[in-house]
Amino acid sequence: MSRDTGSFVDAMHGGRPLHAEVRAELTRRIDSAVYPTDAPLPSASALAREFGVSMITVKRALKDLQNEGLLTSRAGLGTFVKRPKKFVRDYNMSLNSMDDAQRLGFEPRIDLLSITMEAPADILAGVPDLPRDPMHCVKKAIYADDVPIMYDVSFVSADLGDAFLQLVGKHLIYDALTKIGVKIRKTELIIDATPASPETQAVCGVSSGYPCLLRRYRYETDREGLLFFGQVESPFDKLSCTITMES
Amino acid sequence: MSRDTGSFVDAMHGGRPLHAEVRAELTRRIDSAVYPTDAPLPSASALAREFGVSMITVKRALKDLQNEGLLTSRAGLGTFVKRPKKFVRDYNMSLNSMDDAQRLGFEPRIDLLSITMEAPADILAGVPDLPRDPMHCVKKAIYADDVPIMYDVSFVSADLGDAFLQLVGKHLIYDALTKIGVKIRKTELIIDATPASPETQAVCGVSSGYPCLLRRYRYETDREGLLFFGQVESPFDKLSCTITMES
DNA sequence: GAGTGGTCTAGACCACCCT
DNA sequence: GGGTGGTCTAGACCACTCC
Known part of the structure; x- marks a missing residue:
């Protein structure tokens, strides 16, 4: 003692x-x-x-x-x-031609949790001006080295068919778009902290109140009428993100 | 019942x-x-x-x-x-000529907590490659509408005198630099979530484990040898930040 | 079966705030 | 003085894991 x-x-x-x-x-x-x-x-x-x-x-x-x-x-x-092991999401490279494995510094494994029709306003609490009509909603869990690091909910504006939704469910959005030859024209991000949602608690094995990084995103593409928005939640000890601005 | x-x-x-x-x-x-x-x-x-x-x-x-x-x-x-009241830090405007009050959507009040000499490696835990030699360190609390929303620790690379350190202690860094005619050339950000540090607990009145947004920053200026780095912590229900990227 | 963490209870003391 | 939340204790049951 x-x-x-x-x-x-x-x-x-x-x-x-x-x-x-x-x-x-x-x-x-x-x-x-x-x-x-x-x-x-x-x-x-x-x-x-x-x-x-x-x-x-x-x-x-x-x-x-x-x-x-x-x-x-x-x-x-x-x-x-706990073994401290943290990944970095680098937004500076998010628009170039590198694939996500390189961008993230690890090879992600993605579990598709569900593909449903949901009203965004019902799912993304606290976000103003969201559609109240059902849209295609893809929920997935992202792992790095078999450790769950993100819980992602995304909405797709256009109906590109079930095969495309499966593609979105099995890849990060940038990769899914690359595979069908679509480019992202504009990225809007809101970055926030939050206590773990019930879904993130379940996926990442953390308790209620655990500090998480919350990124709400909105991607506009070069294909007319096709846009993505949603949010992704990560336990604070699993992910951070970097941004560089020059002037 | x-x-x-x-x-x-x-x-x-x-x-x-x-x-x-x-x-x-x-x-x-x-x-x-x-x-x-x-x-x-x-x-x-x-x-x-x-x-x-x-x-x-x-x-x-x-x-x-x-x-x-x-x-x-x-x-x-x-x-x-709790009354939900949240402020937004918009990084898209961080490099233009608007003053901080407009940028932030509120008039900040800043309490200078201390000006000391500290080794960055001792203060900013978990950041690699930090100087082990003491530097000028300015700690401050930032309020919006008399609500504490940020706890900021910043290090200044050059010795521009006590008056300048007082200026840094009483203003947001961008404003302090503007007042002495210095421009920011490059901004590096690491955005993260974290449980509240003891200092943030004291300044913002939150308890241990409270989810906070952590922004580590590094500003390079157009004046040779003058750079700033540090970190600022905000309770999750007080601040979020936005970024837009076009390609 | 023995040990673990997770949960729940009853009861108690303290510092703090109001009147 | 009477109420409040914050803290601490002793003791108990459960589900789970390992041997």
Whole structure:
């Protein structure tokens, strides 16, 4: 035991909450690799004994560290130090001829979740001026090295047939368009943070409130009447994006 | 009481956790304005009585809803429905001659927190290839309509004197540069989500784990050797940013 | 079967806010 | 003083995983 029980109790009385003290000590141990990456932490009850606090306080600290992206827990298995592995979405290259694998720095695997007719206004909450009539809606999960990193919902304005929708469902949009010889003329992005939606929670295995990067997009193409819009959500520790502007 | 006690207990036994049921019902009431904006919710003990669950379960649901940005609580006062008010940072205009008030759609008020010498590598965690030698570091809080919306840390490469650092501390960087006749030649951005840092928690009054938008920036100027870099953090419900690309 | 994390409860103390 | 949310505790049951 690296700190005696008394220090934690004393700390509570004069300052930060107990669970914050426990969290700080656990953070220190993770940063200094006392608990190495992918290794299981001692159990909650063992930590409670060690720190001289109740198990609930330890669990509160562990839960906060999960939301900070340092830990992940599985019932019946244990609590583990997360391996930090982050991908970058580079928008500077999004309009040139490189394929997505190169652009993203990894080979994505895409799971088509559904192709349905939905009213955008019902799905993309909080976005003003959306169509209230049903459109083709493609939902997919994107993986990198078998780790889920994006949950994507996209709407297609024109009916190019089921084969094209399947293509959209199995590729990133830029690739799908390239395959049918369509170019993107204009890209509008709104970038935002958000707590994980229920769908992202399910796809990416994160809990309610987990910080995620949200990108709402709108692609205009060089084919009359064909445009895409939608949104894609990524856990904060899985993806970031870069943009460069020169003047 | 809009649902009888039994329905919650039954729901627990056959599916979602109890606190998720409570959260869903509270969300419904907030969305349908049963609990209007800025109005206090019934107390945790009253809700516990109403739903027939323990107070801890209600508190767990309330805490989750705080992290989702729907509620805010103050000890001794109550729990309130948050007024949604969000600002947009438009990067498309960042290089033209409009002043920041117009660009942002609001008149910012800026609190200078500190001007110090710091090693960037010590402050901007997780960024590779940062100088390990101390540089001028300006920390500030930015408010819109008296609501804190950004916590900014910036480093200045050259020593232009204390008056200039004060200028940086009291204005957004673009404005500070304009005032001394310097133009930005190149802007590099990394946009990311993150749980609130301790500093952002303090400045913006959000709790640990609150989803925030993180923008790391690097500005090159037309004055030799003068560049800025740093990062700015905003609670997810206070700011988003937009970018448009044409090709 | 033993250990794990996830959940739930009852009961308690504190600091804070209002009147 | 009385109410509020924030915190902490002891104790319990469950589903899950591993042996």
